[in-house]
Amino acid sequence: MADTTDPRLTPLAASLPATVPFVGPETMERQRGTPFAARLGANESAFGPSPRAIAALRDATPEMWQYADPEAHDLRHAMAAHHGIAPAHIMLGEGIDALLGNLVRLLIAPGDAVVTSAGAYPTFNYHVTGFGGTLHMVPYAGDHEDPAALIARAAEVGAKLIYLANPDNPMGSHHPATTIQTMIDAVPDGCLLILDEAYVDLAPDGTAPALDPTSTSVIRMRTFSKAHGLAGLRIGYAIGPAPLIAAFERVRNHFGVNRAAQVAALAALADPDWLPHVRAQVVDSRAALSRIAADNGLTALPSATNFVTIDCGQDGAFARRVLTALLDHGIFARMPGVPPHDRCIRITCGPADAMAAFAAALPRALAAAQD
Amino acid sequence: MADTTDPRLTPLAASLPATVPFVGPETMERQRGTPFAARLGANESAFGPSPRAIAALRDATPEMWQYADPEAHDLRHAMAAHHGIAPAHIMLGEGIDALLGNLVRLLIAPGDAVVTSAGAYPTFNYHVTGFGGTLHMVPYAGDHEDPAALIARAAEVGAKLIYLANPDNPMGSHHPATTIQTMIDAVPDGCLLILDEAYVDLAPDGTAPALDPTSTSVIRMRTFSKAHGLAGLRIGYAIGPAPLIAAFERVRNHFGVNRAAQVAALAALADPDWLPHVRAQVVDSRAALSRIAADNGLTALPSATNFVTIDCGQDGAFARRVLTALLDHGIFARMPGVPPHDRCIRITCGPADAMAAFAAALPRALAAAQD
Structure with missing residues (x-):
């Protein structure tokens, strides 16, 4: 090349x-x-993945000539019911990676400050750099990300975004919900916490704070790629305040979440076992x-x-x-x-x-x- | 909302x-x-889609827990052989829509000029607006896009991008390859022609100019969504000069082209009938x-x-x-x-x-x- x-x-x-x-x-x-x-x-x-997801996908293969529903109405409503929140708080994307890219694009202009942990998810850093943001790295405290230090640095540099994964990748550690809720409550004005919960389905009870999608301090990222076993289909979602979720419509690839992913995720969600x-x-x-x-x-x-x-x-x-x-x-x-x-x-x-x-x-x- | x-x-x-x-x-x-x-x-x-694509997708459903190959090596090499060009001239994306978005992001800074036809593909305009570009609209000549007028306007406004679909959507008209080649040869220095050939598999012989992926004047967009019947899976591709194709690596969602799409497209390409x-x-x-x-x-x-x-x-x-x-x-x-x-x-x-x-x-x- x-x-x-x-x-x-x-x-x-x-x-x-x-x-x-x-x-x-x-x-x-x-x-x-x-x-x-x-x-x-x-x-x-x-x-x-769930055998139900595999069966649904097999059954749907002859329909792949049709574009998927850009609103993913059925899936988004099923997810809303599952989480006990309104659909207006949910945005789907081609994996968390695509959602992170769109979110950075929406909030970060060249030179804007972003805070993350040194050694945390590199794809997030890739997107921040890609839109000209300035990354500020906070060390882990031992093998845990350091919520208080992340908040302090965000206040110091006037960050627009903070990234934290709970549980953490690559260390596998986690903070209890109470610690994360304290962090959410301390997010500075004008700043947004990205709480990446890709692994939360596999964490101990009490790891995820209660969903409060009216909070403008945090956007939560979830995925069907990990516990649900659908990484190859590319489907993740964000939960956040309605005006921020609606803003994705300004920049996203509207037909990007493919039909196979929507069909399989809907079936996976319907399998309680x-x-x-x-x-x-x-x-x-x-x-x-x-x-x-x-x-x-x-x-x-x-x-x-x-x-x-x-x-x-x-x-x-x-x-x-x-x-x-x-x-x-x-x-x-x-x-x-x-x-x-x-x-x-x-x-x-x-x-x-x-x-x-x-x-x-x-x-x-x-x-x-x-x- | x-x-x-x-x-x-x-x-x-x-x-x-x-x-x-x-x-x-x-x-x-x-x-x-x-x-x-x-x-x-x-x-x-x-x-x-081809029955072979359906069969391949059904067979691959249990493997959807695996991320797809971000290089789509097997598919990209099969496409290169199919087109008689080197793989370094091919970039896959989540449909032409995603490729257009990335391409606009790579080339268009706020205020940069872009030329298209009034009434042509709205998703392209969406991306140009989304990255702050300035759209200059050229009228159709009757029910055909007007290559000479597009080139003239590009020269006049110092455009970095020109968009032309051949065959055209929404009018269904087309220009012969000779007209398009003349247009390619006339692209001003510093400008790039996006030749959207989403429908070219359905056009008369002699519609597509010969592929010359060393030309820095044009990038060609093709898709599995139309004649191949795989719209729901989201997979398109760009053919262009190697340095421009390589530039997509700076901004794209590397794991975005899902496994179902890669499997089905590879099988579709192998079906000559x-x-x-x-x-x-x-x-x-x-x-x-x-x-x-x-x-x-x-x-x-x-x-x-x-x-x-x-x-x-x-x-x-x-x-x-x-x-x-x-x-x-x-x-x-x-x-x-x-x-x-x-x-x-x-x-x-x-x-x-x-x-x-x-x-x-x-x-x-x-x-x-x-x-």
Whole structure:
């Protein structure tokens, strides 16, 4: 691919990094010449979607010639009933990623201040940079994001947006609802908290504050990609105050949430049994990952998500060698990018065969990393 | 929905229209309280996708827990082979709509000039306005877009983008490849022609100029939504010079082209028989629509697309009454928005039962419109 830059780009676009920021596991597989034995790097749900969602999608395949409803009326109303809120508080998008992009576009002009945690979700940072915002990074407090420090920095720099994921990715930690509610109540005037709850369906009871979609201080992000097992279809949603939700209509790709996603998500939402099933599987898998870590002299951090972050006990260079060796041994995994969290590797929960593949590969990866 | 505006929007976002710009047929069905008998308003392909695409999608449903390949490697390489060009010249997106949005974002800063035809694709205008560009409208020449006038206006206003659809929507007209090549050769320095070829698979041979993806004057837009019958899955693509194609990596939603779309499009591309089948069906349907128009004393315009634009023989107010009456009689259709083209209604091709429903409704709609 040519590495020259098109001279017609806007000054902002020309200033953005030219490298591809997100490399998928398929690219790694092509580079290594063979598929991974276990796909444990993207926090997908290998427990799959609800059988009802699969059946609904199969039944709907002949209808894919029709554009989807741009209002996603049936799904949005079902979600509103599910959450006990009005549909005007819900906006769907092509995954949380697309919603974050549109939200940043709506609120961030070049030079506007945005506060997030150093090492938190890189796609959010990508969007902020992409619209010319200025990122202010707050360190984690240990292995937790630091709500009070995020609020303090936002007040100090006059931020328009604060990003916090609860539970957190990549550390798997979480704050209880009371802590998050205190944070919401402290959001400065003129600022908005993005509360990314992609993993909240997998967290302990008491992690999510009660929904109050009339609050103008916070917008909540949820997804069908994690516990619901529909990552490949791209559907997430935002819950927030009606005027902010309505503002998405000014910039979004109105026909972007595809018909397969709407059909499958509606069926998934109507299945009361699947999330409890997935939660039980995830609890088992977290325990398996903790045991595997302990068997190899490593420490698994507590997790409120469908992944376990494992402290490799040394520095970032060592953990990076462990990760590389895992990849060489057929395990797709990832790791935190920023010290001191880069002492860890991050392993997605999965069924027994995937756990067994990881258990077999880890000792060999550790041996290779010691060399 | 609250109609107040969130005070935190950027000045640009606050300046954008607050109304929902695109109303889907499902919304109209909810308003009328009953489904349409025939869905002939969105230029979807009621002939459906290739049976191979349907089968591939059904087989892939259990895999929807996996994010799709953000590079869409297999599909992009298959498309490159299909078109006889290198993969570096192809960018996939969530429909042409998403590609237009990203392209405008890359090239248009507030105040930059953009040239299009008055009455052409409104979603393109939506994106230009959304990024603060200034739209310059050129009238059609009769029922055709006017390539020479578009080029002249672009030179006059120093446009960074020109938009032309060939074949055209909403008029169904087309220019031969030689005319379009002359236009490409005349694009001013510093300007880019967006050649929207969404309908080109349905046009006569000799409509598309030969692909020359090294040309920096043009980017071509194609889609699986029209002839391929996969509108609901949202997948389109751009063909252009490698540095411009690479620039999309700076702003796009990398995981946005969903797995269902990639699977179905790959299977559709591998079926050599489906497009000829669809083309034959569309030819039959165009003839049926022309007959129905003539039977009612109206004139069908020549069409190079999967829709027929019918001149209702009077002014815009009359055609609007015809359209409203058609909707009342269960026919979802649309019409051009700008005079003098708003003397017409626009009817999508479809199978015999849909044509029969339109044939039954049109005389009643015309009678109602005369009142």
